[in-house]
Amino acid sequence: FANRVKHLVLVEPWGFPERPDNAEHERPIPIWIKALGAILSPFNPLAGLRIAGPFGLSLVQRLRPDFKRKYSSMFDDNTVAEYIYHCNVQSPSGETAFKNMTIPYGWAKRPMLQRIAQMDQDIPITVVYGARSCIDGNSGSTIQSLRPNSYVKTIAILGAGHYVYADQPEDFNQKVKDICNSVD
Numbered sequence: 263f264a265n266r267v268k269h270l271v272l273v274e275p276w277g278f279p280e281r282p283d284n285a286e287h288e289r290p291i292p293i294w295i296k297a298l299g300a301i302l303s304p305f306n307p308l309a310g311l312r313i314a315g316p317f318g319l320s321l322v323q324r325l326r327p328d329f330k331r332k333y334s335s336m337f338d339d340n341t342v343a344e345y346i347y348h349c350n351v352q353s354p355s356g357e358t359a360f361k362n363m364t365i366p367y368g369w370a371k372r373p374m375l376q377r378i379a380q381m382d383q384d385i386p387i388t389v390v391y392g393a394r395s396c397i398d399g400n401s402g403s404t405i406q407s408l409r410p411n412s413y414v415k416t417i418a419i420l421g422a423g424h425y426v427y428a429d430q431p432e433d434f435n436q437k438v439k440d441i442c443n444s445v446d
Contacts (some may be wrong), residue, residue: 264382268445271438273390274424277363277370278378278401291367299366306357308350319347332428375401379408386413388441392422392429 311318323330323343333342350357365371387409389402402416417437422429 264385267382267385269441270385270387271390271441272387274392274395274397274426275374275389275401276397278374279370279398279404280373280375281365281367281369306354306361308354308357311347312351312354318351319344322347322350332425375404375408378405381409383409383412387415389414389416390426390434390437391416391418392424392426393418393420394423394429395426396424 311321314321319340323340326343326346329342329346330337330340363371387405389405391397391399391402393399399416399418402414406414406416419426419430419433419437422434427434
């Protein structure tokens with residue numbers, strides 16, 4: 263339904279680059295992490311949260327105190343931790359999908375860069391990254407080279423990490439508004 267898409271905005275898009283052949287050689291993964299990964303591989307990543315039951319909320323608060331800090335300008339209580347907990351304690355459909363789309367250590371089984379050139383060339387794309395993100399921001403320029411006859415723009419938001427919309431909300435919202443205004 264490409265005719266229904268006016269502009270594709272990819273925010274912190276995961277799953278674009280291929281796993282480098284030398285990924286393990288550049289940053290060797292300790293054997294204990296590999297063993298732990300093999301033991302836990304049958305389980306969904308957040309299964310422990312569901313097993314914890316009513317103690318899961320305190321687990322989220324203890325393991326991810328950064329969520330409360332990140333949203334402190336909007337909430338002064340545990341609203342965000344409660345939201346994260348309730349979203350993730352439900353049936354793990356998204357989690358299961360993510361697990362099935364990955365190969366060890368978070369790389370995509372079928373990287374999007376292998377298929378992005380097949381997308382309708384008339385659909386403009388904007389890729390938004392946090393400048394301090396762990397997600398590879400080079401995918402934006404690779405998309406540009408794979409779609410030479412298409413509009414492709416990459417935006418890096420300074421001071422933002424992976425949660426670009428939370429780290430720099432005003433800047434992020436302004437960039438998205440600018441994109442939306444350019445489409446109208």
